[in-house]
Amino acid sequence: MATTSSGGEAAHATADREIVISRVIGAPRELVFEAFTGVRHLSRWWGPEGFTTTTRSFEFRVGGQWDFVMHGPDGTDYQEWITWREIVAPERIALLHGESRDDPNAFESWLTFEPAGAQTRIVMHTVFRTRELRDEAVEKYHAIEGGEQTLRNLAEYVAQIAERSAGGGPASAGGTTTGHESGQQSGQEGTVR
Known part of the structure; x- marks a missing residue:
């Protein structure tokens, strides 16, 4: 996938340490932003x-933190920590993500929520401290596939919310996904630069 950036030199300086994943989600950006x-x-x-x-603790504000544990399907627990660095509702979020507050390998991410008619294009940029850390995330932890799956889960969850609010009948708000994707929810892209 080819990506463009208005960052000029800054984009070139991080290109070998970056992952970019995007997806078009069939809902207005205010709803997508709220779900995120x-x-x-x-x-x-x-x-x-x-x-x-x-979630152990959560405070969505600049300087606030999200302290949580991700439970893998094999029973492995992954300690996670995010601090919010920038919030421009409903357009942009910047964050620092690691295993803990003092994680020397924490990575930076910023997400943009772009209106696309009645849909939203979400673009997630992740920049690692080194190319080796980025490569390890891709190869060992399957960061691209995991990021694409996460955005697919978001799309499916938002579709359930939209269906309920439109009076389309009861929809489950559970955290599991069915693997079914409608045409409105397709359009994901992922790349390693």
């Missing part, structure tokens, strides 16, 4: 397929 930033929503869709999330 509300703790009551996050535990229902966050993470790759088969993962669940337990």
Whole structure:
């Protein structure tokens, strides 16, 4: 996938340490942003397929933190920590993500929520401290596939919310996904630069 950036030199300086994943989601960006930033929503869709999330603490504000555990399908627990560095609702979020507050290998991410008619294009940029850390995330932890699955889970969860609010009948708000994707939810892209 080819990506463009208005960052000029800054984009070139991080290109070998970056992962970019995007997806078009069939819902307005205010709803997508709310699902991404509300703790009551996050535990229902966050993470790759088969993962669940337990939040220990959450404060969505600049400087606030999300301390949580991701539970893998094999029973492995992954300690996670995020601090929010920038919030421009409903357009952009920047964050630092690691295993703990003092994680020397924490990575930076920023997400943009772009209106696309009645849909939203979400673009997730992740920049690691070194190329080796990025390569390890891709090869050992399957960061691209996991990121794509996470955005697919978000798309499916938001579709359930939209269906309920439109009066389309009861929809489960559970955190599991069916693997079914509608045409409105397709359009994911992932790349390592």
